[in-house]
Amino acid sequence: KSLQKTNRLLIIDEDVPGGCSAYLMQEIVEKQGGYQYLDSAPQTLTAKAHRPAYATDGDYFSKPNAEDIFEKVYAIMHEVNPNSYPALR
Numbered sequence: 001k002s003l004q005k006t007n008r009l010l011i012i013d014e015d016v017p018g019g020c021s022a023y024l025m026q027e028i029v030e031k032q033g034g035y036q037y038l039d040s041a042p043q044t045l046t047a048k049a050h051r052p053a054y055a056t057d058g059d060y061f062s063k064p065n066a067e068d069i070f071e072k073v074y075a076i077m078h079e080v081n082p083n084s085y086p087a088l089r
Helices: 002-006 020-031 058-062 066-080
Strands: 010-012 043-045
Touching: 010 020, 010 066, 020 043, 043 066
Parallel strands: 010 043
Antiparallel strands: none
8 A cells, every 4th residue: 555655666675686675676666556547666774784793783784774764764855855855965
């Protein structure tokens, strides 16, 4: 229902690129027919393609965090309406 309402698709996953996010994209776009509602390319935001650093902040730099999510969602909103959502730096 969210896809029908927004016409946009962003899949966020803590796994490596091509992992569960690829499966979810295939399910939504191909098997559930979500492609018919899309006004732009579906996107993913996944962990970096490397092992996380062994430290307290390793996950912060390797997995999607709040800042990454905000920037990706804002970029999608900017694509739809650049006047209301000016480009970030």
